[in-house]
Amino acid sequence: MLKMMYFCLVVVFYIGSTSWAHPVALDQNQSNDGQGSGESINQDIRRQLTNEGWYLTGHFAYKLTTERQSWWAGRYACQSMGGELAVHGVRDNALRWEIARELYVGPVWIGLWVGLDDLETDMKWKWTDGSLATDNEIVWSPQEPNGGRRENCGEMWGEDRRFTMNDNPCCDDRYALCERKIVS
Ligand SMILES: [Ca+2]
Ligand SMILES: [Ca+2]
Secondary structure (H helix, E strand, O other): OHHHHHHHHHHHHHHHOOOOOOOOEHHHHOOOOOOOOHHHHHHHHHHHHHHOOOEEEOOEEEEEOOOOEOHHHHHHHHHHOOOEEOOHHHHOHHHHHHHHHHHOOOOOOOOEEEEEEOOOOOOOOEEOOOOEOOHHHOOEOOOOOOOHHHOOEEEEEOOOOOOEEEEEOOOOOEEEEEEEEOOO
């Protein structure tokens, strides 16, 4: 347990010392050498992401991390793939269900980490893009959030088949749901 806590703390320090943009706008990578149109470059990017296993929908792409790990380690893994923990795809009900249908891996009572936490102040939930999460943006499972200072990271789970939110201890091992923005 102590070893796990230490690991989590190390990751927190690392994440805190690094600045990240959210989400990554892929069209920043477009070259201006006059070769090809923006549209064809965009198609190339979409093809590349699909080949890398991202699920594309609208202007966003989603992918799970390859292993279950703490919320912080999951966040770092998403950032390493050019993304962030999912925020946009969690706020929107229809999109959340679509993503869950495509990517969710059971069992249903084990959730996927998303970009939501109340680490700073208990019950003051924030998205990892820095914005405050309002009550009508988060669809909590019945009786959730229930963890007080023990459960400070958000997961999307299938317990009620609606892929709603649960507050969970941040050091538990979960796959993380990563998100990338495709166009600005
Ligand atoms: Ca909490
Ligand atoms: Ca909970």
